Amino acid sequence: MYSSGFLKMDDASFEKLSSFITRQYGIKLPAAKKSMLESRLNKKVLSLGFDSYQPFLAYIFGKEGRVKELPNVVDLITTNKTDFFREPGHFEYLTQNFLPGYKTNNRHRPLKVWSAACSTGEEPYTILMVLEEFRKANLPFCYSITASDISTRTLQAAYQGIYSYDRISMLPDHLKRSYFLKSKDPANSCVRIKPEYRKKISYKRVNLVYDLDMPVSMSFDLIFCRNVLIYFDKSTQEKVINRLARYLRPGGLLFLGHSESTLGMTVPFKQVSPTIYRNTYE
Structure with missing residues (x-):
């Protein structure tokens, strides 16, 4: 029935x-x-x-x-809800603390970033906007972004890069103009990431818990794994964090969510700022 x-x-x-x-x-x-x-x-x-x-x-x-x-x-x-510039302190740290030093010490090596639980794309596109704004003011500067999620449906949504206008209403006008296209249909209140920026991000399906050899680079400078560990038990959290360490360059940074930490875990990370950790794995 x-x-x-x-x-x-x-x-x-x-x-x-x-x-x-x-x-x-x-x-x-x-x-x-x-x-x-x-x-x-x-x-x-x-x-x-x-x-x-x-x-x-x-x-x-x-x-x-x-x-x-x-x-x-x-x-x-x-599937979990996310927002553009969620936990803005992370992006302020990137702009003010990390990126200037990175450019000085790595003039000829592109910055490699992994958004490891990207959901519908707000996080990797936020990272892109931060890096692109830095690049415009600090030429030459190159970067690559990999985004992954366990959900194929959200990966497709991220790849499409289409959002209702209210999702970007809080963004500064210059970011809206630079990175989004408005629908030509007045009745459609959606926006879309411009194609030249959508193609800058590569997407992969990754299970952080069970993919022993994850289909991504082994040498990222930054990994964002935010607001996903809270769904795992403590031992699984520790296993995932140790696995992520293998994919970070020594000295690379891991960004966790505001309610996540490595406290009480045996992991190769040292905290440098709230929920930001430097990889000490050699």
């Missing part, structure tokens, strides 16, 4: 789904997250013609559903 209402998730289904997500992706989903799962999955369950979660889970974990729908379900669960 097809239902058009809101479906409540039974405890057994929640346990089965949350255990799978934790096991495969390292993401914690305590009982308090059940309502979040319901809100994110309700439309998908109904669109597939199911009126409860048990047959839905049987389908997505079955032979056909595992291929056709399970990746979409994972995308819905793991």
